[in-house]
Amino acid sequence: MTEAFLHETTAMLERTPRVVRELLDGLPASWLDTPDTADGWTPRDVVGHLISAELEAWIPRVEIILEHGPDRPFTSFDRFAHVERDPEAKLPELIDRFAELRTANLRRLAGLVEDGDLDRVGRHPVLGEVTLRELLATWAVHDLDHLAQAYAALAGSHDEAVGPWKAYLGILLRRDDPSAQPG
Amino acid sequence: MTEAFLHETTAMLERTPRVVRELLDGLPASWLDTPDTADGWTPRDVVGHLISAELEAWIPRVEIILEHGPDRPFTSFDRFAHVERDPEAKLPELIDRFAELRTANLRRLAGLVEDGDLDRVGRHPVLGEVTLRELLATWAVHDLDHLAQAYAALAGSHDEAVGPWKAYLGILLRRDDPSAQPG
Numbered sequence: 001m002t003e004a005f006l007h008e009t010t011a012m013l014e015r016t017p018r019v020v021r022e023l024l025d026g027l028p029a030s031w032l033d034t035p036d037t038a039d040g041w042t043p044r045d046v047v048g049h050l051i052s053a054e055l056e057a058w059i060p061r062v063e064i065i066l067e068h069g070p071d072r073p074f075t076s077f078d079r080f081a082h083v084e085r086d087p088e089a090k091l092p093e094l095i096d097r098f099a100e101l102r103t104a105n106l107r108r109l110a111g112l113v114e115d116g117d118l119d120r121v122g123r124h125p126v127l128g129e130v131t132l133r134e135l136l137a138t139w140a141v142h143d144l145d146h147l148a149q150a151y152a153a154l155a156g157s158h159d160e161a162v163g164p165w166k167a168y169l170g171i172l173l174r175r176d177d178p179s180a181q182p183g
Numbered sequence: 184m185t186e187a188f189l190h191e192t193t194a195m196l197e198r199t200p201r202v203v204r205e206l207l208d209g210l211p212a213s214w215l216d217t218p219d220t221a222d223g224w225t226p227r228d229v230v231g232h233l234i235s236a237e238l239e240a241w242i243p244r245v246e247i248i249l250e251h252g253p254d255r256p257f258t259s260f261d262r263f264a265h266v267e268r269d270p271e272a273k274l275p276e277l278i279d280r281f282a283e284l285r286t287a288n289l290r291r292l293a294g295l296v297e298d299g300d301l302d303r304v305g306r307h308p309v310l311g312e313v314t315l316r317e318l319l320a321t322w323a324v325h326d327l328d329h330l331a332q333a334y335a336a337l338a339g340s341h342d343e344a345v346g347p348w349k350a351y352l353g354i355l356l357r358r359d360d361p362s363a364q365p366g
Contacts, residue, residue, distance in 0.1 A: 015205060022205050028194050155324045165310065
């Protein structure tokens with residue numbers, strides 16, 4: 001019996017670089033210079049972080065689960081690695097880099113994992129036992145989480161430009177107060 | 184002197200249908216059946232609402248500002264028009280419809296508005312006086328707001344699938360508690 005999970009998760013993962021490109025590549029700079037919150041990330045930071053996760057988190061953790069199971073905890077993942085790695089790179093270069101890494105990693109995933117592996121267990125250094133299935137679902141939802149962050153950053157660049165309409169725009173209100181509800 | 188505002192705002196508006204298509208068209212149904220919050224919207228509802236706004240809100244309000252200024256308040260906009268209008272339409276049909284309307288409306292905008300019109304004033308029935316510039320910025324940020332909502336809905340479909348990693352995924356935590364912060 002073939003499970004849909006691997007196919008359906010990969011279907012989301014392979015979209016993300018295309019969505020990032022359509023959303024950000026060539027966008028005027030006036031949309032791109034603002035972080036999602038006061039101490040948050042710009043869209044460029046988000047792409048840098050997605051690159052870090054492709055390099056350090058997803059496939060390395062798949063490999064640890066397959067080779068060592070729960071005996072070897074995952075190595076920790078530096079959420080701010082992009083700050084020192086990519087200070088000079090232009091956004092289009094980062095988008096290309098992310099797309100290349102994602103393509104290579106999905107090819108690697110297809111060679112590594114079969115349906116029967118999805119319930120194999122690994123050990124997260126903080127969260128404890130997790131399954132390979134949970135790791136792959138998290139890979140996809142982590143994309144969505146950070147893309148939503150990029151949307152908040154894009155919107156934030158026009159916080160003043162919308163004038164009184166801000167009262168109706170939850171994506172702007174939440175940058176000031178996470179519990180704010182639009183009118 | 185030519186302002187960058189019209190060009191830069193249009194640059195975002197013309198991307199949205201392409202982003203929606205890359206993100207949603209052909210995505211497996213297991214990603215698409217969940218609303219962003221308990222009484223919220225699925226990605227299909229979001230596209231329906233964006234269609235409503237193309238039909239009823241943006242260009243009609245531009246025309247009211249240009250023809251009547253602040254003397255005639257904007258007509259009100261039914262945020263739930265899609266529920267009765269589109270009950271049978273499939274998501275790919277809605278994406279096509281949205282893309283067609285956006286293309287036509289941007290063509291109409293280019294024929295209607297010049298830089299010198301951007302400070303012209305209209306009257307929102309609740310918010311009071313607003314400028315054409317604020318209306319156009321709101322058109323773009325409204326896209327971003329609802330796209331971010333679609334991301335929350337997509338993520339929500341895999342709320343259980345990520346297992347203990349939910350503690351790190353703000354996009355999931357906020358569906359339960361808007362003020363939640365990831366660990």
